[in-house]
Amino acid sequence: xxxxxxxxxxxxxxxxxxxxxxxxxxxxxxxxxxxxxxxxxxxxxxxxxxxxxxxxxxxxxxxxxxxxxxxxxxxxxxxxxxxxxxxxxxxxxxxxxxxxxxxxxxxxxxxxxxxxxxxxxxxxxxxxxxxxxxxxxxxxxxxxxxxxxxxxxxxxxxxxxxxxx
Amino acid sequence: xxxxxxxxxxxxxxxxxxxxxxxxxxxxxxxxxxxxxxxxxxxxxxxxxxxxxxxxxxxxxxxxxxxxxxxxxxxxxxxxxxxxxxxxxxxxxxxxxxxxxxxxxxxxxxxxxxxxxxxxxxxxxxxxxxxxxxxxxxxxxxxxxxxxxxxxxxxxxxxxxxxxxxxxxxxxxxxxxxxxxxxxxxxxxxxxxxxxxxxxxxxxxxxxxxxxxxxxxxxxxxxxxxxxxxxxxxxxxxxxxxxxxxxxxxxxxxxxxxxxxxxxxxxxxxxxxxxxxxxxxxxxxxxxxxxxxxxxxxxxxxxxxxxxxxxxxxxxxxxxxxxxxxxxxxxxxxxxxxxxxxxxxxxxxxxxxxxxxxxxxxxxxxxxxxxxxxxxxxxxxxxxxxxxxxxxxxxxxxxxxxxxxxxxxxxxxxxxxxxxxxxxxxxxxxxxxxxxxxxxxxxxxxxxxxxxxxxxxxxxxxxxxxxxxxxxxxxxxxxxxxxxxxxxxxxxxxxxxxxxxxxxxxxxxxxxxxxxx
Numbered sequence: 281x282x283x284x285x286x287x288x289x290x291x292x293x294x295x296x297x298x299x300x301x302x303x304x305x306x307x308x309x310x311x312x313x314x315x316x317x318x319x320x321x322x323x324x325x326x327x328x329x330x331x332x333x334x335x336x337x338x339x340x341x342x343x344x345x346x347x348x349x350x351x352x353x354x355x356x357x358x359x360x361x362x363x364x365x366x367x368x369x370x371x372x373x374x375x376x377x378x379x380x381x382x383x384x385x386x387x388x389x390x391x392x393x394x395x396x397x398x399x400x401x402x403x404x405x406x407x408x409x410x411x412x413x414x415x416x417x418x419x420x421x422x423x424x425x426x427x428x429x430x431x432x433x434x435x436x437x438x439x440x441x442x443x444x445x
Numbered sequence: 446x447x448x449x450x451x452x453x454x455x456x457x458x459x460x461x462x463x464x465x466x467x468x469x470x471x472x473x474x475x476x477x478x479x480x481x482x483x484x485x486x487x488x489x490x491x492x493x494x495x496x497x498x499x500x501x502x503x504x505x506x507x508x509x510x511x512x513x514x515x516x517x518x519x520x521x522x523x524x525x526x527x528x529x530x531x532x533x534x535x536x537x538x539x540x541x542x543x544x545x546x547x548x549x550x551x552x553x554x555x556x557x558x559x560x561x562x563x564x565x566x567x568x569x570x571x572x573x574x575x576x577x578x579x580x581x582x583x584x585x586x587x588x589x590x591x592x593x594x595x596x597x598x599x600x601x602x603x604x605x606x607x608x609x610x611x612x613x614x615x616x617x618x619x620x621x622x623x624x625x626x627x628x629x630x631x632x633x634x635x636x637x638x639x640x641x642x643x644x645x646x647x648x649x650x651x652x653x654x655x656x657x658x659x660x661x662x663x664x665x666x667x668x669x670x671x672x673x674x675x676x677x678x679x680x681x682x683x684x685x686x687x688x689x690x691x692x693x694x695x696x697x698x699x700x701x702x703x704x705x706x707x708x709x710x711x712x713x714x715x716x717x718x719x720x721x722x723x724x725x726x727x728x729x730x731x732x733x734x735x736x737x738x739x740x741x742x743x744x745x746x747x748x749x750x751x752x753x754x755x756x757x758x759x760x761x762x763x764x765x766x767x768x769x770x771x772x773x774x775x776x777x778x779x780x781x782x783x784x785x786x787x788x789x790x791x792x793x794x795x796x797x798x799x800x801x802x803x804x805x806x807x808x809x810x811x812x813x814x815x816x817x818x819x820x821x822x823x824x825x826x827x828x829x830x831x832x833x834x835x836x837x838x839x840x841x842x843x844x845x846x847x848x849x850x851x852x853x854x855x856x857x858x859x860x861x862x863x864x865x866x867x868x869x870x871x872x873x874x875x876x877x878x879x880x881x882x883x884x885x886x887x888x889x890x891x892x893x894x895x896x897x898x899x900x901x902x903x904x905x906x907x908x909x910x911x912x913x914x915x916x917x918x919x920x921x922x923x924x925x926x927x928x929x930x931x932x933x934x935x936x937x938x939x940x941x942x943x944x945x946x947x948x949x950x951x952x953x954x955x956x957x958x959x960x961x962x
Contacts, residue, residue: 306726345728346709348675364637366861369788404676405640406463408498408793417678421466442468442520
């Protein structure tokens with residue numbers, strides 16, 4: 281079950297059409313494709329290059345530079361765990377261990393076909409209420425083993441947010 | 446702004462991402478449901494956060510003398526809150542009294558954040574009612590050169606971290622001769638421990654929009670760009686709506702407009718030239734300077750690149766005068782600092798204060814010490830490129846020069862507190878690891894130096910030839926400091942060397958027998 285549409289080159293073309301002509305359109309184009317399809321399909325490189333008047337090499341370079349852009353579909357649930365200093369100060373690295381040993385999830389390891397993956401992110405701007413994570417576009421605070429397990433099991437983010445601290 | 450009796454009471458509930466992260470949405474829904482069940486009419490207004498994040502979800506209700514605060518609330522507290530008479534539930538254990546009397550708010554000087562937490566961030570009427578757009582009107586009555594002179598006289602320095610005088614930057618762009626100039630807002634707030642830009646954008650986006658419009662008038666730019674990091678989806682949502690509302694009301698469009706652009710998860714794009722490359726659609730690779738962006742910036746045109754808080758400070762300066770701004774602060778740090786208290790802290794949040802308050806006052810008086818209750822051992826000020834300061838330096842005042850004098854940097858005003866369980870050799874290793882992951886790769890000292898740094902600290906931790914590897918570290922950090930193209934490689938040595946200087950014992954720990962192999 282995916283939140284994203286299956287790759288379709290015609291749909292991709294029409295998405296890009298709407299963004300053509302504005303200065304510096306490459307990142308908006310890549311974001312639009314990823315928002316719709318969940319990833320940047322390899323066939324999209326030539327489309328974006330043509331639409332933005334860049335070379336294919338330049339577009340490949342841009343896609344590969346940024347952590348956000350993925351070239352394969354994401355898992356059904358993606359947990360972006362903050363591992364920057366403010367969250368380190370309240371034990372985010374212990375959660376990395378919890379994920380590995382208790383939940384069987386290696387951080388940042390590709391999970392082909394997996395339902396859930398945990399990826400490192402550096403700072404979500406929730407530095408006073410860490411450890412923090414961003415899940416399905418929603419921010420979670422005071423992450424601990426119990427909350428992380430619930431998120432991995434697919435619990436609604438709102439339910440985890442409302443748990444007593 | 447109290448209302449006569451008989452009017453539907455207004456309830457203020459934050460929709461700030463930090464408040465949502467601890468369940469503000471569920472609280473809002475519980476309040477609406479409970480009110481409906483009891484047949485009580487409430488006017489629920491969604492706001493930004495006051496910045497007292499340990500009290501979130503913090504709900505406020507109109508009272509006779511001002512807003513009454515309740516928090517931190519959980520959905521389960523809501524029935525008892527109504528039982529106690531909410532929205533007038535003074536007897537409830539979670540009632541905190543008048544919001545404005547909360548000690549952590551009363552001691553602040555909210556200039557830039559004056560409206561944050563108070564107003565509906567998307568209501569231009571609310572914005573105007575609280576002094577919004579007065580600065581833009583004042584600015585447009587002046588010549589561009591007069592606006593620049595006023596910003597220069599205010600003493601405003603870039604709030605992003607470098608602290609460069611905003612007026613001088615604007616003067617350079619004003620003096621540049623070009624058909625097209627740009628205002629670029631750097632909202633790529635990547636430093637751990639900082640969230641002021643996010644809080645401002647989510648709580649009072651029109652102040653940023655107004656500040657950019659003033660900048661456009663001051664330097665002769667008709668187009669602005671906001672480069673916002675993708676890790677802030679809530680801020681993106683608010684900003685898109687605010688820009689549309691501003692356009693609809695005629696605040697934007699015509700002589701000045703703003704486009705919102707999203708980053709894509711690259712810390713280096715907070716560096717201004719990498720940000721410009723990214724805006725142009727390329728890899729976020731740092732440019733060599735000169736030329737300065739003020740002369741050849743976005744698409745080669747003269748460009749003002751300013752942090753969110755620098756731009757958002759400008760409307761206040763235009764409305765209240767440069768002298769009022771310059772009267773606050775200390776030394777060459779004028780105005781207020783958005784102190785962001787984070788990490789292992791009991792009362793974390795944002796406190797807007799004149800420059801010059803000490804780290805100790807912030808951490809102890811505002812913060813109440815560590816969340817774990819253990820002693821403070823180290824404090825990192827200014828993000829991942831800032832120094833780690835030990836407890837005995839906590840009397841350092843928060844201003845640009847004093848922090849530099851203590852071997853650190855103020856940066857964007859983030860303070861990350863660590864208790865005595867922190868391993869500073871690990872933190873030094875992380876500084877290199879972060880640099881290795883986030884380096885743009887253009888210059889060798891940063892690209893290769895960071896990797897060699899991780900390896901060298903690993904050897905020191907493992908007890909391999911410690912003296913020789915400490916000498917390598919010394920050499921490597923000197924090279925990175927002197928020869929890197931930008932602050933990423935140039936300042937990564939700061940956390941490393943400060944950890945070594947202040948916490949040498951962590952680099953000389955006995956090696957566990959099983960790790961010595």
